[in-house]
Amino acid sequence: MALEQYRHKRDPERTPEPFGSGDSSTAVFSRSGGMFVIQKHAATRLHYDFRLEMEGVLRSWAVPKGPSLDPGEKRLAVHVEDHPIDYGDFEGIIPKGQYGGGTVLLWDRGTWEPEGDMDPVAAYRKGHLKFRLDGEKLHGGWALVRMGGRNQDEGHENWLLIKEKDDAAVPGSADAVVEENPDSVASGRAMAEIAADPERVWQSNHAEKNPSFKDKIAAKAAKKATAKKA
Numbered sequence: 001m002a003l004e005q006y007r008h009k010r011d012p013e014r015t016p017e018p019f020g021s022g023d024s025s026t027a028v029f030s031r032s033g034g035m036f037v038i039q040k041h042a043a044t045r046l047h048y049d050f051r052l053e054m055e056g057v058l059r060s061w062a063v064p065k066g067p068s069l070d071p072g073e074k075r076l077a078v079h080v081e082d083h084p085i086d087y088g089d090f091e092g093i094i095p096k097g098q099y100g101g102g103t104v105l106l107w108d109r110g111t112w113e114p115e116g117d118m119d120p121v122a123a124y125r126k127g128h129l130k131f132r133l134d135g136e137k138l139h140g141g142w143a144l145v146r147m148g149g150r151n152q153d154e155g156h157e158n159w160l161l162i163k164e165k166d167d168a169a170v171p172g173s174a175d176a177v178v179e180e181n182p183d184s185v186a187s188g189r190a191m192a193e194i195a196a197d198p199e200r201v202w203q204s205n206h207a208e209k210n211p212s213f214k215d216k217i218a219a220k221a222a223k224k225a226t227a228k229k230a
């Protein structure tokens, strides 16, 4: 049910975006976190789609200005529909005229884990989720906080994405993290290169020799578990 909205907005015949298997029971989500991904999306307006794996889907927020390492910069994060886990691998072109038409670049990815004693799903529903990111570009503590007002559209509430004060924070850095690190963590390519080469993007997403991000995360989790036992 969680992906109904996602599927309703898209036509599988017309966009290369993944639709998910429809079965979230095999998802690797645990109460201790999961994968996170940030997709830079050059649509009608450029924005950054921030996604956290939770309850078998990617919970998603559209962040117009992108993340900032400055704890003083509270970035608007508009809550949007859940996306399938497979979406975390997607980089490429959504055809013009389709929902979200434009170019998608995998800007960052890695794992997240909740902070504090509260169950992360309960914290999310309460509208105040604190977590740590272990990505290629983003690290340390972060918070997603829902803004007040109960009359906002269901599923499109305004939240704030805020960097916590810690060693990974850079006060006064404004937009430096997005401006200085614009390219894809998956392919190393710039937005313009992805936009100019739809065929290659499409094929590389489907190459079997290219292990999916989900497999990489599973391998990482297994390694972590083994290390804990030792």
Ligand code: MN
Binding pocket: 041, 043, 047, 049, 062, 100
């Ligand atoms: Mn988007």
